[in-house]
Amino acid sequence: MRQFRTAVVETIKDMLKPLWREGRLSKDVHNMIVKRATEKIVGAAVQLHQVPTNNESVEKYLSMSSTRIVKLVEVSF
Numbered sequence: 229m230r231q232f233r234t235a236v237v238e239t240i241k242d243m244l245k246p247l248w249r250e251g252r253l254s255k256d257v258h259n260m261i262v263k264r265a266t267e268k269i270v271g272a273a274v275q276l277h278q279v280p281t282n283n284e285s286v287e288k289y290l291s292m293s294s295t296r297i298v299k300l301v302e303v304s305f
Contacts, residue, residue: 232279233270235286236297240265243301265300269293 240262247253280286290297
């Protein structure tokens, strides 16, 4: 579960990086978006028995869910 959560956080941070570099996000807003989106993806979208367990399955899940993740980040912003 920890590996999956870390991968989700890193994916969201990568999505927010251009906005952060442009100065359009404060540190607090950045952290809030990462926290909320991660909680929604990990908590609500994935049940305990469906959590990807290895690097390959984590990457597959993130690639299949990329549009949903982008929408969550956009809504939070």
